Amino acid sequence: MTTHRDYGTGPPDEYVEAEIHRMLTEDPAVAEQGITVVRRERALVLSGEVESAHRREEILRRVAERFPDVPITTDIGVIRAQAPTEIEQLP
């Protein structure tokens, strides 16, 4: 993984977005390929779904740790794991 440099105080740029996106997969504490990183006007928004609440917290912790100056908001859900209520018939 490439290391990040000084970001200053401006809005998060495209390289930061790329770096965070890669970190979410390559950081062994996260290892998620299904998290979307979108650059909004004021912050980076992380969205997607993970398998446990613990993983969501871990993502927030790791990103804040590595990118303390980047404003980030998150909208990450935990995937439901209930039995199906319907089946699909395939003739």
Next chain:
Amino acid sequence: MAIRIAAVGDVHMDEDVVGRFRPALEQLPGSADVLLLAGDLTRHGTEDEARCVAREFGGLGVPVIAVLGNHDHQCDQVPQVVGALEEAGIIVLEGNGVVLDCVGGRLGVAGVKGFGGGFAGRCASDFGEPEMKAFVHTTTESADRLGEALQSLECDMLVALTHYSPVPDTLAGEPLEIYPFLGCYQLGQAIDSAPTALALHGHAHHGSERGTTPAGIRVRNVAHPVIKQAYSVYHLGDHLDQAQVSGVGAGGIQQPWS
């Protein structure tokens, strides 16, 4: 009488997930003949994580058949991962197949992890640098092995199980730019080379559920983030049997092993 197939992929198991699927899985003996796991069973492909998969998906009372995904390769412990799964009675396919005797007939499942490469007209070619050729060789070899496995099975109903997608249809929702990392048309071609009834895959967490191959074979993306339930159940082969529609208490399972 239909053959009842339960399937899910991308469960990405580790200690923190153990137990989440189990209540739903306990219902399988009454509602499915087999459970298929479409790869990315673990988070990093460690033996410890594979033991979590074994605890969650082992001893279910229905046969469990799996392929591995890219996450299951991350720590280069594939033999240990496969060993831990097999110890729990989970059948792991990679370029081969298995036939199960179900009440509704003989179900053949051929499986391979598969690989990326892209789709017709927008794919990688066997040309240029050795790295590029190696990439495409991985794609074609994987698809070839799936085709051979599918063609070799003698059964009443044939199902293809992969991690990577054989069609672009079930990737809808993913960024177009990453399609070549999500699947390849060669897998679809392999599926179309045999009398396949259904193709199941995972890997595309943001994709969509339904698609078809160029020959019209049904494809389903069963990645957990896509189906948003513990598993999906498909009834193959007899859509007119109303007893099956309820999906409750229908028939037992003849298991070819104990």
